[in-house]
Amino acid sequence: MKDNSYIKIASIYVGTIIGAGFASGQEIMNFFGKFGVNGLIGIIIATSLFCLIGSIILSAAHTNNIYSYNQLLEKIFGKSISKVIDFLIILFLIAGYCIMLAGSGAIFQEQYNIDANIGILFMAIATFITFIFSVKGLSTVNTVIVPFLLISIVYIGSNVILHEGININVLNHINTSNDYKFIISSVTYVGYNMIPALVILTSVGSLVDSKKNAIKGGILGGLFLGILALFILMPSLILYNDISTLELPMLNISSYSNYRGKYLYSIILWFAMFTTAIGNGFGIITRIKPIFNIDQKKLCFLFCVISIFLAKFGFSNLIMILYPIFGYISFLIIICAFLKLVFKGSIVR
Numbered sequence: 239m240k241d242n243s244y245i246k247i248a249s250i251y252v253g254t255i256i257g258a259g260f261a262s263g264q265e266i267m268n269f270f271g272k273f274g275v276n277g278l279i280g281i282i283i284a285t286s287l288f289c290l291i292g293s294i295i296l297s298a299a300h301t302n303n304i305y306s307y308n309q310l311l312e313k314i315f316g317k318s319i320s321k322v323i324d325f326l327i328i329l330f331l332i333a334g335y336c337i338m339l340a341g342s343g344a345i346f347q348e349q350y351n352i353d354a355n356i357g358i359l360f361m362a363i364a365t366f367i368t369f370i371f372s373v374k375g376l377s378t379v380n381t382v383i384v385p386f387l388l389i390s391i392v393y394i395g396s397n398v399i400l401h402e403g404i405n406i407n408v409l410n411h412i413n414t415s416n417d418y419k420f421i422i423s424s425v426t427y428v429g430y431n432m433i434p435a436l437v438i439l440t441s442v443g444s445l446v447d448s449k450k451n452a453i454k455g456g457i458l459g460g461l462f463l464g465i466l467a468l469f470i471l472m473p474s475l476i477l478y479n480d481i482s483t484l485e486l487p488m489l490n491i492s493s494y495s496n497y498r499g500k501y502l503y504s505i506i507l508w509f510a511m512f513t514t515a516i517g518n519g520f521g522i523i524t525r526i527k528p529i530f531n532i533d534q535k536k537l538c539f540l541f542c543v544i545s546i547f548l549a550k551f552g553f554s555n556l557i558m559i560l561y562p563i564f565g566y567i568s569f570l571i572i573i574c575a576f577l578k579l580v581f582k583g584s585i586v587r
Contacts, residue, residue, distance in 0.1 A: 243447055246377045247455030250445075251292055252462045253380035253513030254438045255431050256387060257334075258341045261510035263481075263488035266470045269427040271478070273420040277471055280424035285464025287428040293456030295439045300452045305443040306524060307436050314574050323571075324525075330433055331522040332545070335365075338515035339549035342508060349504040358549050361508075361515060362542045368516045369523060369538040373444050376520050383509050388462060390506050394492050394499070395469030401494070402476045432568040434514070437521035519545075 259265040270277035270284075295310075304310050307327065311320035339358045346357025368375040439456075446452045473491045474481060481487035492503035519541065527537055 243445055244451040244455035244458060246381050246445055247296065247439075247442065247451070248459035248462060249380040249384040250376060250438060250442055250517070251435060251455065251459030252384045252388075252466070254434050254517035255288075255463055255514075256384075256466060256510050257338065257514035258507065258511050260466070260470075261387070261391070261488065261507050262486045263470050263474055263491065264486065265427070266467055267474055267482065267487055269423050270420070270467070270471050271474050271482070273423065274475065276420040277475070278468075280420040280427075281464060281467050281471060283421060283424040284428050284467065285460055287425065287460075288431075288463050289457045289460030291428065291432060291456075292435065292439065292460050293453045295436060296446060296452035296456045297449055299440045299443060300446045300449055303443070304440055307440045307521070308525065310436070310440050311571070314571065327433060327437065328522060328525060331437065331518045331525075332548075334434065334518040335515055335522065336545050336549045338511040338518070339545055341511045342515075343549065345504050345508050345511075349501065355550075358546055361512065362546050364512060365515050365519050366538055366542045369519060369542075370535050372520075372534070373442055376438075376442070376516055377445060379516060380513055383513055384462070387506060387510060387513075388466060390502075391466055391488075392469045394488070394494075394503070395473045398473035398476055398491060398494050404472070404476065429568045432571075434517055434521065436568070436571065437525075438517050441521060441524045 270280045273280060298304065299310065302313070304313075308320065308324050311323055314320075315323065339361045342361035343354030343357035346352040346360070347354040368379050371378070446455070470488060473494075474487055477491060477494070481490050484490055486507075489500045489503055489507075492499040492506075523534070523538060523541060527534060530537065
């Protein structure tokens with residue numbers, strides 16, 4: 239394995255996290271933007287946690303030859319409790335994949351006036367092709383797309399920052415409270431995102447050739463996430479009065495100096511959905527393949543076809559209920575892992 243394997247790991251890490259909510263700017267506004275300048279401190283806290291937790295998961299998986307998240311869960315919680323958590327995670331992954339399919343349909347229909355069903359089908363076909371190449375497909379797609387997303391979002395954010403400048407006094411007026419809720423929000427945001435990260439980072443064992451690269455991959459992935467979040471948050475704060483009530487603030491920000499920018503960003507948004515879809519889909523396929531014991535191509539095909547129909551029903555209400563639950567479960571996993579690290583000397587026996 240080449241020394242740059244940690245770059246592939248970091249790309250997969252970022253690609254899994256940066257879904258529609260992240261790339262659209264909605265998550266960043268909800269968890270950080272409403273706190274004004276304190277939201278910037280929140281980004282630093284979240285970035286540090288992403289680096290730390292990502293490194294711990296990757297390092298523990300490599301050291302203990304763990305190749306699926308359920309193995310790690312069993313080591314931490316035991317078989318009985320891990321089965322319950324495993325079931326909830328499977329639901330989360332299925333719902334997450336279907337949401338990305340539905341999001342693709344929405345982009346096709348709202349931005350390009352193309353039937354939403356075509357957008358759903360297009361995403362399903364693209365993900366199916368990726369799935370049949372397993373880890374190699376996941377790695378290749380993320381290694382290509384994540385740098386594109388990084389460069390594009392940094393460019394769009396920089397464009398607003400350079401033209402408008404940064405007025406700290408104006409940013410301070412966004413949040414008038416003096417409490418420390420931004421810290422809780424930052425930690426919650428990380429917990430909210432760690433289940434898909436846990437699933438993927440424990441499933442790419444073949445890419446991790448050393449503990450050193452495992453740690454470097456976690457740190458680099460966390461730093462990339464922090465940079466992306468920063469260049470979404472900064473222009474969002476600068477243009478706060480214009481975009482604070484919008485569902486897709488980055489679409490508005492992307493057209494700041496060019497009305498065609500929103501069409502470019504709709505492509506960026508689709509790719510962000512795509513990387514999250516393959517992360518969720520790969521996680522569920524890897525998990526259920528041993529259960530059904532059927533050919534991987536057939537399993538991928540069946541999963542994609544069934545998801546096409548599920549995506550048409552819409553899962554927004556379900557996600558509103560499930561995501562907080564998964565956030566708490568993720569916190570529990572992280573807390574138990576840290577306790578074991580402190581008192582046992584390692585996360586797993």
